[in-house]
Amino acid sequence: MIAEKMKNMVAxxxxxxxxxxxxxxxxxxxxxxxxxxxxxxxxxxxxxxxxKNAIVELLNxxxxxxxxxxxxxxxxxxxxxETVAQSLNERFGTKFAGKNIVMSVGAAGGLNVILKTLLxxxxxxxxxxxxxxxxxxxxxxxxxxxxxxxxxxxDFQPKLDEFEQKITPRTKAVIVNTPxxxxxxxxxxxxxxxMASVMEAKQREFGTDIYLISDEPYRELVYxxxxxxxxxxxxxxxxxxxxxxxSLSLPGERIGYLVIPDEVKDSEDVLAAANVATRxxxxxxxPTLQQKVVAKCINEKTDISYYDRNRETLYxxxxxxxxxxxxxxxxxxxxxxSPVADxxxxxxxxxxxxxxxxxxxxxxxxxxxxLAYCVAYETIVxxxxxxxxxAGEYF
Amino acid sequence: MIAEKMKNMVAxxxxxxxxxxxxxxxxxxxxxxxxxxxxxxxxxxxxxxxxKNAIVELLNxxxxxxxxxxxxxxxxxxxxxETVAQSLNERFGTKFAGKNIVMSVGAAGGLNVILKTLLxxxxxxxxxxxxxxxxxxxxxxxxxxxxxxxxxxxDFQPKLDEFEQKITPRTKAVIVNTPxxxxxxxxxxxxxxxMASVMEAKQREFGTDIYLISDEPYRELVYxxxxxxxxxxxxxxxxxxxxxxxSLSLPGERIGYLVIPDEVKDSEDVLAAANVATRxxxxxxxPTLQQKVVAKCINEKTDISYYDRNRETLYxxxxxxxxxxxxxxxxxxxxxxSPVADxxxxxxxxxxxxxxxxxxxxxxxxxxxxLAYCVAYETIVxxxxxxxxxAGEYF
Numbered sequence: 034m035i036a037e038k039m040k041n042m043v044a045x046x047x048x049x050x051x052x053x054x055x056x057x058x059x060x061x062x063x064x065x066x067x068x069x070x071x072x073x074x075x076x077x078x079x080x081x082x083x084x085k086n087a088i089v090e091l092l093n094x095x096x097x098x099x100x101x102x103x104x105x106x107x108x109x110x111x112x113x114x115e116t117v118a119q120s121l122n123e124r125f126g127t128k129f130a131g132k133n134i135v136m137s138v139g140a141a142g143g144l145n146v147i148l149k150t151l152l153x154x155x156x157x158x159x160x161x162x163x164x165x166x167x168x169x170x171x172x173x174x175x176x177x178x179x180x181x182x183x184x185x186x187x188d189f190q191p192k193l194d195e196f197e198q199k200i201t202p203r204t205k206a207v208i209v210n211t212p213x214x215x216x217x218x219x220x221x222x223x224x225x226x227x228m229a230s231v232m233e234a235k236q237r238e239f240g241t242d243i244y245l246i247s248d249e250p251y252r253e254l255v256y257x258x259x260x261x262x263x264x265x266x267x268x269x270x271x272x273x274x275x276x277x278x279x280s281l282s283l284p285g286e287r288i289g290y291l292v293i294p295d296e297v298k299d300s301e302d303v304l305a306a307a308n309v310a311t312r313x314x315x316x317x318x319x320p321t322l323q324q325k326v327v328a329k330c331i332n333e334k335t336d337i338s339y340y341d342r343n344r345e346t347l348y349x350x351x352x353x354x355x356x357x358x359x360x361x362x363x364x365x366x367x368x369x370x371s372p373v374a375d376x377x378x379x380x381x382x383x384x385x386x387x388x389x390x391x392x393x394x395x396x397x398x399x400x401x402x403x404l405a406y407c408v409a410y411e412t413i414v415x416x417x418x419x420x421x422x423x424a425g426e427y428f
Numbered sequence: 429m430i431a432e433k434m435k436n437m438v439a440x441x442x443x444x445x446x447x448x449x450x451x452x453x454x455x456x457x458x459x460x461x462x463x464x465x466x467x468x469x470x471x472x473x474x475x476x477x478x479x480k481n482a483i484v485e486l487l488n489x490x491x492x493x494x495x496x497x498x499x500x501x502x503x504x505x506x507x508x509x510e511t512v513a514q515s516l517n518e519r520f521g522t523k524f525a526g527k528n529i530v531m532s533v534g535a536a537g538g539l540n541v542i543l544k545t546l547l548x549x550x551x552x553x554x555x556x557x558x559x560x561x562x563x564x565x566x567x568x569x570x571x572x573x574x575x576x577x578x579x580x581x582x583d584f585q586p587k588l589d590e591f592e593q594k595i596t597p598r599t600k601a602v603i604v605n606t607p608x609x610x611x612x613x614x615x616x617x618x619x620x621x622x623m624a625s626v627m628e629a630k631q632r633e634f635g636t637d638i639y640l641i642s643d644e645p646y647r648e649l650v651y652x653x654x655x656x657x658x659x660x661x662x663x664x665x666x667x668x669x670x671x672x673x674x675s676l677s678l679p680g681e682r683i684g685y686l687v688i689p690d691e692v693k694d695s696e697d698v699l700a701a702a703n704v705a706t707r708x709x710x711x712x713x714x715p716t717l718q719q720k721v722v723a724k725c726i727n728e729k730t731d732i733s734y735y736d737r738n739r740e741t742l743y744x745x746x747x748x749x750x751x752x753x754x755x756x757x758x759x760x761x762x763x764x765x766s767p768v769a770d771x772x773x774x775x776x777x778x779x780x781x782x783x784x785x786x787x788x789x790x791x792x793x794x795x796x797x798x799l800a801y802c803v804a805y806e807t808i809v810x811x812x813x814x815x816x817x818x819a820g821e822y823f
Contacts, residue, residue, distance in 0.1 A: 034637045034694045036548050036570070039701040046704055057500055079492040092483060097474040101678045105452055138533060138682070138711060145710035149569075153431050170708035174544075175431070242429045283496045285716030287533070287682075299429045306434040309441055313565035315540035316533060320715045321680030 042170065056389050063387060069416035070389045071404040074214065074365065076282040078339045078407070084281060087329040091322065101321055107312040108304075109136030109290070109324055116328040117290055125263040133294055135307045136319035138287040140250045140276035142311075144171050147272055147291055148206070149310040150303060151244060152177040156205035161191040163368065163398035165214045165248070177205070184398045189216040189359065189368070190224050193231060200235045206244045207232065211261060212251040215396045215403035216368040217344075217361020219255060222262045229268035242270060242298040250276040250289070251364040253334045256341045259362040269296040272303075277327050279365070279407075282335045288323040340365045343406040343413050350417040354424035365407040368393070372427035376402050382426060386419040437565065451784050458782060464811035465784045466799035469609065469760065471677040473734045473802070479676060482724040486717065496716055502707040503699075504531030504685070504719055511723040512685055520658040522689070530686040530702045531714035534679070535645045535671035537706075538686045539566050542667055543601070544705040545698060546639060547572040551600035556586040558763065558793035560609045560643070572600070579793045584611040584754065584763070585619050588626060595630040601639045602627065606656060607646040610791045610798035611763040612739075612756020614650060617657045624663035637665060637693040645671040645684070646759040648729045651736045654757040664691040667698075672722050674760070674802075677730045683718040735760050738801040738808050745812040749819035760802040763788070767822035771797050777821060781814040 035043070056070035091100060104110050115131035122129055137143035144167075152158070154176035160168045162184040172179045180199055185192045191209070209228075211220040220228075232243050247264040252275065255261060265271040276289035293304050311318065318324075347367060348360050357370040369390075371379040376399055377392045383402075393401030406413060430438070451465035486495060499505050510526035517524055532538030539562075543553070549571035555563045557579040567574045575594055580587045586604070604623075606615040615623075627638050642659040647670065650656060660666040671684035688699050706713065713719075742762060743755050752765040764785075766774040771794055772787045778797075788796030801808060 034639075035545055035697050035701040038548075039545055039704065042704050042708065043697070043700045046700070054500065073498065075498045077493060080496050084496075085487050085492065088487060089484060092480050097480065098472060098677070101475050101479075101680050103468065103470045103679045105449065141710035141712050143710075150430055150434055153433075167708065171710065174708060282493070284498045285496050285713060287712060287715050302430050302438065305438045305441070306430040309434065309437050313437065313562065313569060314709065315536035315538075315566065316711075317536050317682060318680060320682050320718065322717075323715070 038173070052389050052391055059387055066415070068387045068389070069412055069419060071406065071408065072389045072391050074279070074405045074407060075284060076279055076335065076407045077409055078282055078335045080282040081330065081333045081335060083330050083333045084283070084326060087326045088322065091325050091329070100325065104318045104321060104324070106308065107318050108308045109134070109319055110321070113324045113328040116331055120331045121292065125266070127263065127265060127294070129292060129294060132304065133292055135291040135293065135304070135311060136324050137274070137289045137291055137311070138316045138319050139278055139284070139289045140248055140274045141167065142287065142316050142319070143274040143276070143289050143291045144246070144248060145174060145314060146307050146310045146316070147246060147274065148172060148175050148177065149314060150306040151205055153205075155203060157201060157203045159196065159199060159204060159207040161196070161209065163189070163215050163393060163396035163401070164208070165210060166395045166397070168208050180204070181397055189213065189218040190220060191228065193224070193227050196228070197231045197235070200231070200243065202239045202241055204235070204241070204243050206246050208246045208248055209264070210248040212255060212361070212363025214251065214364055215366045215393070216359070217364045217366045218359070219259050219261055219362045225262045225264060225267045232268060244297070245271045247271060247273045249273055250279050253280040254337060254340060254365060255363040256337070256344060257362060261363065265292065265294050265296070270298055272297060280334050281327065281330060283323065286320060286323045288319055288327055339410070340407060343408070343410055346410070347404065347406050347413050350413070351420060354420050355428040356420070356424065365405060367404045367406060369402050369404060371400050371402055374400060376400055383423055386423050388416060388419050388423060433568070447784050447786055454782055461810070463782045463784070464807055464814060466801065466803065467784045467786050469674070469800045469802060470679060471674055471730065471802045472804055473677055473730045475677040476725065476728045476730060478725050478728045479678070479721060482721045483717065486720050486724070490720075495720065499713045499716060499719070501703065502713050503703045504529070504714055505716070508719045508723040511726055515726045516687065520661070522658065522660060524687060524689060527699065528687055528689055530688065530699070530706060531719050532669070532684045532686055532706070533682040533711045533714055534673055534684045535643055535669045536562065537682065537711050537714070538669040538671070538684050539641070539643060540569060540709060541702050541705045541711070542641060542669065542686055543567060543570050543572065544709060545701040546600055548600070550598060552596060552598045554591065554594060554599060554602040556591070556604065558584070558610050558788060558791035558796070559603070560605060561790045561792070563603050575599070576792055584608065584613040585615060586623065588619070588622050591623070592626045592630070595626070595638070597634045597636055599630070599636070599638050601641050603641045603643055604659070605643040607650060607756070607758025609646065609759055610761045610786075610788070611754070612759045612761045613754070614654050614656055614757045620657045620659060620662045627663060639692070640666045642666060642668045644668055645674050648675040649732060649735060649760060650758040651732070651739060652757060656758065660687065660689050660691070665693055667692060675729050676722065676725060678718065681715060681718045683714055683722055734805070735802060738803070738805055741805070742799065742801050742808050745808070746815060749815050750823040751815070751819065760800060762799045762801060764797050764799060766795050766797055769795060771795055778818055781818050783811060783814050783818060
């Protein structure tokens with residue numbers, strides 16, 4: 034008796050989640066130290082101490098009626114939105130005001146709000162494979178149609194020729210995610226510039242508005258001094274979705290924001306509708322204590338060096354075993370070529386060694402597997418002999 | 429360029445919210461002490477001290493990676509779900525297990541999850557006027573059709589004859605809210621029993637399953653020893669949505685739960701789909717710190733006596749002015765008959781005295797106005813001379 038739409042969703046329930054739950058099961062059998070669970074992007078590095086201090090200060094200094102109350106606007110506390118806007122302006126030379134910020138229940142909440150705001154049934158949303166599989170669910174929630182651009186497995190930058198061909202008069206939005214889940218690739222400034230000019234030309238050609246939605250939970254997680262272009266500066270119709278899940282290691286707390294700049298087409302309507310969507314989707318407002326926490330910790334971030342050491346160690350170790358993988362500049366994922374065409378078979382083989390990997394099919398890129406290296410360093414080190422045994426089956 | 433569906437939503441954006449924002453504007457002009465804002469159900473009584481203590485203890489005793497991390501299941505921490513289930517069993521003699529509980533982003537989040545789980549486009553959802561206007565938005569989110577039962581303005585118990593007539597083969601769910609927003613009325617056990625037998629008969633007649641959704645954010649807010657029947661005991665296909673927004677004064681923190689009992693038709697499918705809906709709607713999981721807080725404070729509640737004094741004072745004061753209103757047994761609202769047929773005109777008149785009331789039309793019950801008395805006692809006392817002046821215009 035559940036909804037038809039949900040029957041399929043339950044049947045195809047996230048392979049990532051299923052793997053994560055399998056990891057917990059195996060840990061109970063073999064002991065957590067003998068299970069190498071690379072399945073979920075659940076940060077292993079603790080939130081900075083400043084988060085804890087901020088919470089205690091907020092509890093001591095604020096009237097609980099205000100601290101835990103509904104915010105005056107569904108878009109969040111005015112002072113928090115202003116703090117976020119000013120911080121972005123300082124970092125990226127943008128000119129946002131508090132009103133351009135809509136606090137959200139993580140990036141997932143923010144993406145749902147903006148897709149609810151924009152999509153009419155049948156509207157097309159373009160995503161570049163490999164992409165986070167939830168984009169398809171979020172688009173389906175509002176009866177949109179996800180249009181895939183096939184993966185460029187040379188360097189995992191988006192295929193802009195195919196992109197240009199697949200934009201239609203029904204294209205309402207394009208989602209990009211850089212640094213990327215699952216590849217860790219940062220889209221280059223050149224890529225962004227070309228993408229922007231393709232979209233501008235298509236807007237003119239069709240007389241439509243095409244919104245670029247930049248999903249940025251991994252913005253702060255970059256290595257080797259990589260720069261992540263701020264997309265609102267390259268294309269006027271850009272909306273940013275941000276999350277503190279990774280930058281402050283607060284994924285369970287569900288806190289992030291949308292940026293809807295004045296330059297966006299019909300900006301005031303989009304802002305008003307995002308406010309209403311926040312309310313009617315049941316978020317009402319982003320969790321209030323955590324809104325205040327992120328404002329207090331606006332210049333803090335998690336210990337990136339920990340992830341960087343994991344990245345170097347796992348990347349080098351896998352390469353030495355014979356696996357093929359590009360070295361990512363951001364996020365906390367490695368996207369590894371499966372030594373056999375059917376990567377699900379490879380995942381099953383890995384599981385014999387208690388190595389839990391997610392098939393690339395979950396990201397519309399079969400033939401690859403994703404490893405989330407946001408795990409304990411010891412997990413990486415201890416997993417490498419297992420990967421060597423696994424490699425022995427193929428090379 | 430925003431979605432068609434959102435254009436109407438923005439145009440008709442919540443009158444309650446608009447009034448609340450108007451209250452803030454007036455407070456800046458006249459001073460907060462001279463504005464009597466009865467518009468929003470934003471609790472004025474602080475969260476119990478135990479909430480603050482629980483947060484500090486949790487921060488001191490838990491690994492932040494776990495405390496702020498994704499929960500293993502999207503439905504929430506296993507131990508929290510178990511604590512909630514056991515507490516319900518102790519209080520109401522039910523037999524829930526942790527698996528029957530899905531932690532949610534407040535009641536609003538929970539209602540969205542269960543409607544997403546159940547509704548196919550065109551399915552009918554019945555609500556008894558007056559009802560919380562958001563039920564219409566939540567139903568529309570999933571292309572359901574809200575079917576209204578007209579208000580019984582004698583005692584605001586639901587009209588069961590009309591209910592029986594309006595159940596059709598497309599009726600998928602019935603939402604009840606007791607203690608009720610906006611009337612404060614508690615549905616009697618007799619009402620619940622009759623309602624259950626009507627629904628059982630209709631299930632048999634049509635060979636369908638009709639889910640009763642009990643929206644219970646006000647369960648703990650009852651006065652004069654009133655008892656609120658626990659609905660799962662009267663009708664097998666009952667799903668409960670609960671929120672700690674009022675019982676612990678944490679509305680901004682967005683924490684509540686759904687109860688999906690084993691007795692519900694296709695219970696396992698409904699539970700699995702609610703888990704997936706929690707994920708794909710962008711909630712991912714209910715905020716983790718607050719999940720642990722409510723488990724620690726499972727036997728705590730806000731100071732009901734404060735609301736009770738407000739209720740008595742405002743009710744008596746309004747009656748003395750000549751206004752007509754039933755005395756409610758629960759929640760923190762008075763639903764007052766407008767002295768003129770067009771209650772929006774009455775609200776406009778009240779605003780001249782800085783009295784902010786919400787028109788009953790927002791609850792599908794024109795001719796009445798709602799006053800939320802979850803305000804400072806002084807606000808009640810100081811508002812009464814203004815109500816007397818306002819009454820002078822009519823009586």
